[in-house]
Amino acid sequence: xxxxxxxxxxxxxxxxxxxxxxxxxxxxxxxxxxxxxxxxxxxxxxxxxxxxxxxxxxxxxxxxxxxxxxxxxxxxxxxxxxxxxxxxxxxxxxxxxxxxxxxxxxxxxxxxxxxxxxxxxxxxxxxxxxxxxxxxxxxxxxxxxxxxxxxxxxxxxxxxxxx
Numbered sequence: 001x002x003x004x005x006x007x008x009x010x011x012x013x014x015x016x017x018x019x020x021x022x023x024x025x026x027x028x029x030x031x032x033x034x035x036x037x038x039x040x041x042x043x044x045x046x047x048x049x050x051x052x053x054x055x056x057x058x059x060x061x062x063x064x065x066x067x068x069x070x071x072x073x074x075x076x077x078x079x080x081x082x083x084x085x086x087x088x089x090x091x092x093x094x095x096x097x098x099x100x101x102x103x104x105x106x107x108x109x110x111x112x113x114x115x116x117x118x119x120x121x122x123x124x125x126x127x128x129x130x131x132x133x134x135x136x137x138x139x140x141x142x143x144x145x146x147x148x149x150x151x152x153x154x155x156x157x158x159x160x161x162x163x
Contacts, residue, residue: 018126019047020087024144025119025133027104028097030111037061037111039102039119039133040095040142045087052124054084060117062106069099087123113137 014023025041037060045051056064066081076098085100087093095101102119104111111117115135122128134143 017129019045020126021046022129022131024142025131026142027111027133027135028140029113029135029138031138032110034110035106037104037107042092042094043087044092045089048089050089051087051126052084053087053121054124055122056102056119058117058119060108061104065103065105067101067103111135
């Protein structure tokens, strides 16, 4: 029997494919003339096997990069994660302003408040997941109430879950 990878679009909010749960995908609106934008979401690996987000694609930009942000000696540094990002077993990875994020490179048009757009996330083991992103205002917060209620910090992070 041959296993088939299934790509299924997500209604904005949560989607579960295999052992991964993708929650609250969103982006911030961009000003006119902006060539880059950023996307945020949470990915929870409920399985027993690690996975890896290896790439992403979208029709709104020429390319998508996976980035991290770190603080070293008081200097904030953003870098592309060329090898993707590990989504360890029983871990939650938060993509948030000031931390992990998807960088939409060479936008085809500005992102506008209340706009939605698809992003295809490609994982090493799970395969592709199509996710619908919602756009908040310029400098805005997540359009998902639970995001504001449950986040204790403003940076992307990984946290282990005990089960």
